[in-house]
Amino acid sequence: MPDLSGKVAIVTGCASGIGAAAVRRLVADDAQVLGTDINAEAGQELCREIGAEFLQQDVSDRSRWSEVVTHAIDTFGRLDILVNNAGLVSGASIGEGSDEEMFAAWDHVIAVNLTGTMAGCRAAISAMVDNPGGASGSIINIASTTAITPLPTDVGYSASKAGVRALTKSVATWCAKQGHAIRCNAVIPGATETGILDATEKELPGFKAAVAATSPMNRLADPAETAAAIAFLASDECPFMTGADMLVDGGALSIHPGF
Numbered sequence: 001m002p003d004l005s006g007k008v009a010i011v012t013g014c015a016s017g018i019g020a021a022a023v024r025r026l027v028a029d030d031a032q033v034l035g036t037d038i039n040a041e042a043g044q045e046l047c048r049e050i051g052a053e054f055l056q057q058d059v060s061d062r063s064r065w066s067e068v069v070t071h072a073i074d075t076f077g078r079l080d081i082l083v084n085n086a087g088l089v090s091g092a093s094i095g096e097g098s099d100e101e102m103f104a105a106w107d108h109v110i111a112v113n114l115t116g117t118m119a120g121c122r123a124a125i126s127a128m129v130d131n132p133g134g135a136s137g138s139i140i141n142i143a144s145t146t147a148i149t150p151l152p153t154d155v156g157y158s159a160s161k162a163g164v165r166a167l168t169k170s171v172a173t174w175c176a177k178q179g180h181a182i183r184c185n186a187v188i189p190g191a192t193e194t195g196i197l198d199a200t201e202k203e204l205p206g207f208k209a210a211v212a213a214t215s216p217m218n219r220l221a222d223p224a225e226t227a228a229a230i231a232f233l234a235s236d237e238c239p240f241m242t243g244a245d246m247l248v249d250g251g252a253l254s255i256h257p258g259f
C-alpha cells in the first residue's frame, strides 16, 4: 500500500462513488483528507464516518476554490494531493431537444467537469508551490474512457472529459517546465458501479450491462479499484509519472472492436 503519511489531500465529489472510495483509501493510507461535495448532507456524513474534514463546495464556483484550499492549509498546514473527481453527465446528444435545453446542459457539464477541474488545478498549484520544504504535490484528474471513445448520447460529457485529458497534460508540462515538483496525471475509469451510471441507465435501460460487456472482464469496476490507482498516483512511488493517462477500464480500450 502506498504510504501517504504526512500528506494532505483534497478530494472533490466525495459524497459518493469514486470520490467516497478515494477518501476511504487515502485515509487508510494515512493521509489527512478534506472532502468536498455539493451534496453537504451525504458528504458530511461520509467524512465524519471515515475521519476526514468536510466542506460544501460547488466546483464550478470559482471563488469557492480559494476558500477550500485556504481551509486545507489552515487546518493541516500544507496541500500535497488534489483529486479533481466531482463530475456529472448531461444526457444531451447533439441533435435532440431544444436549443435552450442543449446549451443549458452543455454549459453545466463543461462548467462542472472541465472548468471546475481547471479551477481546482489552478488553486492547488498556488498552494503547492508554497508548501513547507518547497514546491511539491500531485494532482489527479478523473477523466473517462469517453474522452477517447465518446458517447453519441452525451456530447457535453464526452467533450468535457476529452478536455480534462488535455488540461492534465498542459498542467503537468507547465509545472515540470517551471521546475516545480508538482505532478498532474489523469485516471481514466471505464464503467464503474456508481450512481452516475444509474442516471444513464434510467435513460437507456440495459446500459449498465452493455458497458460491463465492453470490458473483456465482462464486469463493472468497483470504485475501490479506481481509488487504488488514485492512491498510487498520489504517493511518492511514481515521481517520474506526470501527464499520464492511467486506464482503469478492465481492458475495455485495449481490445479489438471485433472481439
Ligand SMILES: NC(=O)c1ccc[n+]([C@@H]2O[C@H](COP(=O)([O-])OP(=O)(O)OC[C@H]3O[C@@H](n4cnc5c(N)ncnc54)[C@H](O)[C@@H]3O)[C@@H](O)[C@H]2O)c1
Binding pocket: 012, 013, 014, 015, 016, 017, 018, 019, 036, 037, 038, 039, 057, 058, 059, 060, 085, 086, 087, 088, 112, 142, 143, 144, 145, 188, 189, 190, 191, 192, 193, 194, 195, 196, 197
Ligand atoms: N462511474 C463511472 O462509470 C465513471 C466512468 C468514468 C469516469 N467517471 C468519473 O468519475 C467521477 C466520479 O463519478 P462517480 O462515478 O463516482 O459518480 P457519482 O455520481 O457517484 O459521484 C459524483 C459526485 O460528484 C458530486 N458533484 C456533482 N456535481 C458537483 C459540483 N458541481 N460540485 C461538487 N460536487 C459535485 C456529486 O454530488 C457526487 O457526490 C466523475 O468525474 C465521473 O465523470 C465515472
